[in-house]
Amino acid sequence: MGIMLIILGMFLVTYIPRLIPVFIVERVTLPKWLEKWLICIPYAALSALIFPSILAIDENPYVGVIGGLVAIVAAYLRVHIIFVIFISILTVIIIS
Numbered sequence: 001m002g003i004m005l006i007i008l009g010m011f012l013v014t015y016i017p018r019l020i021p022v023f024i025v026e027r028v029t030l031p032k033w034l035e036k037w038l039i040c041i042p043y044a045a046l047s048a049l050i051f052p053s054i055l056a057i058d059e060n061p062y063v064g065v066i067g068g069l070v071a072i073v074a075a076y077l078r079v080h081i082i083f084v085i086f087i088s089i090l091t092v093i094i095i096s
Contacts, residue, residue, distance in 0.1 A: 058096055067092040 030038070050068075057064035071088035079087070 057092060063092055063095045066095060 054064040054068040055061045057067065067088045070091045071084050074084040074087050075081075
């Protein structure tokens with residue numbers, strides 16, 4: 001019974017903060033500048049997660065930078081995401 005209460009408590013602690021904004025966002029009108037800023041958050045967070053790994057991929061940080069640049073160019077050319085990943089991995093393997 002104690003384990004079930006802990007699981008229920010953990011469920012509530014994680015679910016309630018996700019549920020509250022759903023009801024608040026419907027009623028609040030955000031300014032356009034704030035909406036534009038909020039749209040950029042996932043890209044900024046993804047960049048913050050990926051960039052350190054690009055520099056730490058090999059003893060030579062240029063290998064990761066070149067692989068990242070190849071991925072950026074492939075994504076800019078609208079290549080499918082799977083192929084962007086494969087192309088950048090292949091680039092790093094060839095350079096290493």
